[in-house]
Amino acid sequence: MTLPATHQLVxxxxxxxxxxxxxxxxxxxVISHGGTPSSRWRRPRLVDAMERGPLRVLAxxxxxxxxxxxxxxxxxxxxxxxxxxxxxAYGWAQFGVLGGSGxxxxxxxxxxxxxxxxxxxxxxxxxxxxxxxxxxxDEADERVQLAETAAAILANVADGGPEAPDExxxxxxxxxxxxxRLRATFVDDIDGWIDDRLAFVQPWxxxxxxxxxxxxxWRGTDDPFVPAxxxxxxxxxxxxxxxxxxxxxxxxGPDVYAEIFAWLAAPSVH
Numbered sequence: 462m463t464l465p466a467t468h469q470l471v472x473x474x475x476x477x478x479x480x481x482x483x484x485x486x487x488x489x490x491v492i493s494h495g496g497t498p499s500s501r502w503r504r505p506r507l508v509d510a511m512e513r514g515p516l517r518v519l520a521x522x523x524x525x526x527x528x529x530x531x532x533x534x535x536x537x538x539x540x541x542x543x544x545x546x547x548x549x550a551y552g553w554a555q556f557g558v559l560g561g562s563g564x565x566x567x568x569x570x571x572x573x574x575x576x577x578x579x580x581x582x583x584x585x586x587x588x589x590x591x592x593x594x595x596x597x598x599d600e601a602d603e604r605v606q607l608a609e610t611a612a613a614i615l616a617n618v619a620d621g622g623p624e625a626p627d628e629x630x631x632x633x634x635x636x637x638x639x640x641x642r643l644r645a646t647f648v649d650d651i652d653g654w655i656d657d658r659l660a661f662v663q664p665w666x667x668x669x670x671x672x673x674x675x676x677x678x679w680r681g682t683d684d685p686f687v688p689a690x691x692x693x694x695x696x697x698x699x700x701x702x703x704x705x706x707x708x709x710x711x712x713x714g715p716d717v718y719a720e721i722f723a724w725l726a727a728p729s730v731h
Contacts, residue, residue: 463638464481464502464638464641464642465481465482465483465502466481467479467480467481467501467528468480468481468482469528470546470547470550472546475530476524476529476530476532477528477529477530478521478522478524478529478530478543478546478547479501479521479522479527479528479529480501480519480520480521480522480547481501481502481503481519481520481521482517482518482519482520483503483508483511483512483516483517483518483520484511484512484514484515484516484517484518485512485515485516485517486517487517488514488515488516488517488518488726489515489516489517489556489557489580489725489726490516490517490519490548490551490553490555490556490557491516491517491518491519491556491557491558491559491725492518492519492520492521492544492547492548492556492557492558492559492571493518493519493520493521493558493559493560493561493564494523494540494558494559494560494561494564494565494567494568494571495520495521495522495523495526495561495563495564496561496562496563496564497562497563497564497654497657497658497661498526498563498646498647498651498653498654498657499526499561499563499564499646500522500526500527500642500645500646501520501521501522501526501527501645502638502641502642502645503520504624504625504642505638506714506715506718507712507718509715510715510718510719510722511718511722513719514718514719514722514723514726515722515723515726516557516722516725516726518559519547519551521543521547522653523540523543523567523653523656523657524539524543524653524656525650525652525653525654525655525656526645526646526650526652526653526654527645527649527650527653529653531650531652531653531656532656533656534656534659535656535660536660536663536664536665536666537566537567537570537660537661537665537666537667538570538574538665538666538667539666540567540570540571541570541571541573541574541575544558544571544575545575545578548578553578554578555578555579555580556578556579556580557579557580557581557582557583557725557726558571558572558579558581558582558583559582559583559585559721559725560582560583560584560585560587561584561585561586561587561712562585562586562587562588562686562687562711562712563588563657563661564587565584565585565586565587565588565695566587566588566590566661566665568582568583568584568587569582569584569587569665569667569669569672569676569695569699570665570666570667572672572674572676573667573668573669573671573672574667576672576673576674579674580674580675580725580729581674581675581676581677581724581725581727581729582672582674582675582676582677583676583677583679583721583724583725584676584677584678584679584695585679585680585712585713585721586679586680586681586684586686586687586711586712587678587687587691587692587695588661588687588691589690589691589694589695590661590664590665590669590694591661591662591663595662596662597659597662597663598658598659598662600655600659603655603658603659604651604655607651607654607655607658608651611646611647611648611651614643614647615643615647615648618633618634618640618643619634621634624639624642624643669695669698669699670698670699670700672699672700672702673700674729675701675703675729676699676701676702676703677702677703677705677721677724678692678695678696678699678702678703678704678705679705679706679707679713679717679721680692680704680705680706680707681706681707681708681709681710681711681712681713682706682707682708682709683708683709683710684710684711685710685711686711687711692704705720705721
């Protein structure tokens with residue numbers, strides 16, 4: 462595949478949000494919130510599913526990722542304002558939201574805080590809020606630890622390993638697009654990764670119980686990263702949330718993505 466063009470939104474305060482567009486231009490609009498860490502560039506099997514599906518997907522770099530301006534001290538809830546601005550730029554009065562892994566809380570924030578505009582919210586392998594009393598994380602410690610994690614991942618790729626544990630293509634080092642995604646995620650800047658992790662252990666800024674839009678929770682049977690109790694917590698606290706279990710690990714395959722995209726495109730009354 463060829464990496465799609467990057468667009469950017471310059472906000473009134475001069476900050477920038479960078480994003481890419483996927484899927485048919487006339488598809489149902491959806492704003493996608495990537496995992497922690499991630500970038501606006503999605504992996505080939507997800508791109509293929511989006512291009513074949515019924516959605517027009519805007520996938521963007523949260524502040525601190527890629528070329529999006531860092532916003533130190535941001536909360537999970539702050540994503541709603543960014544999402545509103547991106548939707549307004551395309552005249553999307555209503556749209557769905559999709560969040561994978563660390564993007565799950567951000568998609569849920571939009572469902573809670575933009576209820577008049579969000580049609581449906583799909584969460585894939587999403588995480589739950591931290592337990593009350595969880596201590597804050599230290600930015601300096603996070604920077605050291607995440608830099609070590611990133612170096613280990615890149616060393617594995619240099620040795621011929623896969624881009625990710627669940628990615629079937631093993632030779633990322635020989636794929637310029639895969640290496641561009643990896644550099645954007647682990648090399649160019651890790652501020653967004655740090656800021657996500659700082660935000661997750663603080664109050665998210667909204668109540669799961671207040672969400673009134675349709676929410677679907679997708680979870681794998683053998684997720685090595687997010688324990689099953691995270692999905693169970695979300696299902697117990699989000700009114701009417703629907704449980705969808707797929708066979709596999711942290712991220713689903715094309716057939717499950719097709720199911721998720723069809724669900725997001727379905728009419729919604731709430």
